[in-house]
Amino acid sequence: MTQYVGQAMPRYGGIGQVTGTTKYVDDIVLPGMLYAKCLRSPVHKGIVRKLDLSAAEAVPGVVGTLTAADIPGQNLYGFSGDQPVLNNEHLRYKGEPIAAVVAVDEDTCMEALEKVKLEIEEQEPVFDMLEAIKPGAPIVRPGTTHNLLEFFPGVTTRILKLGDVEQGFAEADYVFEDRFVHNVQDHAPIEPHVSVAYWDAADQLVIHTVSQMPYFHLRYLQPIFNLPLSRIRYVGGVIGGAFGAKNDIHADHIAGLAALKFRKPVKYRWTKREDLSYSTKRGAWVFEYKTGIKKDGRITARHIKQWHDTGAYGALSVYAVEKCGMFAAGAYHIPNILVESQIIFTNKPIASSMRGFGVINGQTCVEVHMNKIAEAIGMDPWELRFINAWRDGDQGVTRYTVQGAGGLEAMKKLAELTGVQLPDHLMAMSSRRR
């Protein structure tokens, strides 16, 4: 097997991609295939008072509609299990799916959607997560009294702790504080969300998916369809870019429900405009960093607070925030670390996974913070990093022991590649010993 190491190998399946024969999900066209489109919430927050689909159903070419009442199983899904498939009650973000129209083509779907009689009692939304945690802020989730996600029942702040930060700050010669704000990002894969579903001759619901994590998604889809797993055939593997966007189901549930109800092949695809406006995002983030440091450059304590805006539903934000917290102090030996994390609901599109899965949000903050500290104490930023870099045997905030540390060696290589001459005492350092 080692003969392949260091060799450029022809890409698996690559001939299909350069000849245009690879079948992406939107390339699948089946005889008699119908198309679906969702009626989306026109408001950021509100209560559906009237939903009359009869005029839409009367449009020539419309085969029928889907509402929450058509769901054989549960009308909830997602990593946090809190997202309605079709929501005809309390709308939480602009673009939230309310119902779907199924027709012979998408133009007919769009024409029918314009005929839906929808009455909504609009409510005051909240968009800024730090406003959303103030007393008296509009409540995003009906039936609750606050906008904080509970990591465990009653626990709204996730605490990761190593040593005693108060003692660490007392030992420090200087203490530095920084605040960082990260805005929302979209993954923007070139391929929009799409799904094709049909009922096959073996009495199975077949779904062609762009899912990045099919086994998680099968687990979300099964309770919606209320079918045994043996009767759902979930076909994936060809994705036109995802970057975390396709860790959440955007189309499979709707296409699957339509195929179940109408027993015909159904394609449901999002436009790029829908994708950019209403799909899952990397959520907004606010960080506060506080670091205690000795005159010789050794870090004695680091206290991090992070606030993450998950938008209207939880999705994979817990995963992203815990992962971020685990590494937010950086790849440095710090005996006293405290990370406090909160996840906040707002009336924005759902925040979930995006490449780096939350870790890079903390990493960008910590490295800017380190540069500012180095400048403030008059130390070369390379030296500050070399002094504190992880060595084998150091501990991270969740008590993991660092093994095979390579930060120092990576920095030496970086210096070499960028033509930076590092002093001998730094070049003599090794990740194998402190």
Next chain:
Amino acid sequence: MKQQVLTFILNGEEVAVLVTPTETLLDVLRERLQITGPKRGCDDGECGACTVLLDGEPVRSCLTLALTVEGRTVTTVEGLMVKGELDRLQKAFYERGAFQCGFCTPGMLMVAKSLLAKNPNPSRDEIRSYMAGNLCRCGSYEEIIEAIQAVAAGEY
């Protein structure tokens, strides 16, 4: 809407197809003729994944009304192979891994084909400038440039 017959040359063969006046060339290729090499990305002229050659010139098929290609010649990625042989650009993209997800590749290849037809020996800057309208979200730009340079240098 009333349908009309559209006749054009697609990858060397004459085709006739019923279309409505509002359909784009991309709609007709993908939905009516099942020529799915050109991809529907943004469907708005931004990403370049739908690029085809119209009388040898690269166009966004999502912005080209189908009826405007009456009697003209359209080449898609499916038409790049000649007698079962990969085009040099296809070989270079494949062997050099000039893509990850591959969704932008059909568009990239068509623009590169047009570039080399006009300028057989483009500089790096000329390649970058000519390909600027085609997005690769995976970030394979370096490999794409190198593949085009390798073809220009006669390596394929």
